[in-house]
Amino acid sequence: MRDDITIGLVVPFATDKVPDEGMQMYPDVRFIARGVGVRSLTPEGYDAAVDGILPAAAYLAAKGVAAIMVIGTSLTFYRGPQAHDRLLEQLRARTGLPVSTMSQAIVDGLHDVGAKRVAVATAYTDVVNQRLAELLAASGIDVLALECFDIQEFGGPGRKSEADIIALSGQAVAKAPGADGILISCGGLRTLGVAGPLEERHGLPVVSSTPAAFWAAVRLVGEIGRLSGYGQMLERSTAPVH
Numbered sequence: 309m310r311d312d313i314t315i316g317l318v319v320p321f322a323t324d325k326v327p328d329e330g331m332q333m334y335p336d337v338r339f340i341a342r343g344v345g346v347r348s349l350t351p352e353g354y355d356a357a358v359d360g361i362l363p364a365a366a367y368l369a370a371k372g373v374a375a376i377m378v379i380g381t382s383l384t385f386y387r388g389p390q391a392h393d394r395l396l397e398q399l400r401a402r403t404g405l406p407v408s409t410m411s412q413a414i415v416d417g418l419h420d421v422g423a424k425r426v427a428v429a430t431a432y433t434d435v436v437n438q439r440l441a442e443l444l445a446a447s448g449i450d451v452l453a454l455e456c457f458d459i460q461e462f463g464g465p466g467r468k469s470e471a472d473i474i475a476l477s478g479q480a481v482a483k484a485p486g487a488d489g490i491l492i493s494c495g496g497l498r499t500l501g502v503a504g505p506l507e508e509r510h511g512l513p514v515v516s517s518t519p520a521a522f523w524a525a526v527r528l529v530g531e532i533g534r535l536s537g538y539g540q541m542l543e544r545s546t547a548p549v550h
Contacts, residue, residue: 311404316368316405317526318361320346320380320462321494327379329500330522333535333542337526342367346383349432349460349494354386361395362402365462375528376407378444379495381517386439389446391495406528410495410517413524415447417515417541423489427480427512428454429473431465431494440493452484465496473502474509481510492516503539513540 315337319325322345330339331547344360346352361383365376376399378384385392393409399407408416418426426444428451430437441451455476459465477490489514490498506514523533523542535542 310531311336313526313529313531314340314371314373315529316365316371316373316376317341317525318364318368318378318380319343319379320357327495327518329518330525331500332500333519333522333538334526334533335441340368340371340373341451341524344383346380346462348462349382349436349464349496351386351435354383355461357383358387359500362398365399365403369405373405375525376403376405377413377521377528378407379518379521381410381414381495382436382440384413385443386436388439389443392443394437394442403444403488408524408528409520411443414491414493414515414517415444415449416524418444418449418489418491419447419521419547421489421513421515423491423513423515424448425450425452425484425487426489426491427452427477427484427487428491428493429477429480430454430492431459431468431497432456433458433460444491452487453480455480455483458527463496465494466495466498470498470502473497473499474505477502477506477514481512482497487512490514494523500538503541504537507539515541
């Protein structure tokens with residue numbers, strides 16, 4: 309990994325905070341964050357923040373970053389797959405930089421590990437889960453089973469433990485005997501340490517929001533992003549997709 313990389317992050321927080329997982333995964337990369345202030349894990353809570361994404365990206369571009377990642381899975385898919393695609397187009401046009409979103413990152417991760425029929429665990433409520441399923445379907449990925457924590461409070465996912473996330477994911481796998489992968493969706497869930505135990509237990513590759521986003525972010529600038537100890541997506545990473 310080069311030591312001169314600076315990547316901009318549009319983050320869902322009210323402050324300009326870099327998620328801890330990113331610094332843990334890639335400590336040699338400099339990340340600069342710009343918050344947009346999601347209020348809750350509901351369409352209304354996302355509405356308060358989504359209009360801030362493009363201005364935040366422009367702010368980061370002016371700081372001289374090499375690429376931009378929009379953190380927040382549901383923030384970027386809640387208006388549907390077509391709106392997500394338009395957001396990517398607008399980000400590229402506004403900044404002139406390589407860009408991606410956490411939503412695109414989980415899709416890229418699932419494609420990278422060859423998962424097309426997935427068991428899904430999320431932090432969300434049903435209305436948000438439905439939009440996630442639409443995003444995945446538009447990307448050729450079938451949801452065989454979905455279990456959720458049914459959380460609306462923005463900070464709620466961060467209070468779930470790794471054991472909680474592993475248990476919820478296991479419930480989804482138990483209802484999806486034909487699954488070839490596990491997806492854990494929500495950037496607020498701390499999932500960096502769960503892929504290994506889940507893969508060992510169920511024999512299926514795991515993709516989760518925050519690790520996928522930082523993996524995809526470094527790949528935007530031509531790095532492979534390979535890491536050991538955090539599951540197949542990171543351990544077997546090869547050529548960048550962008």
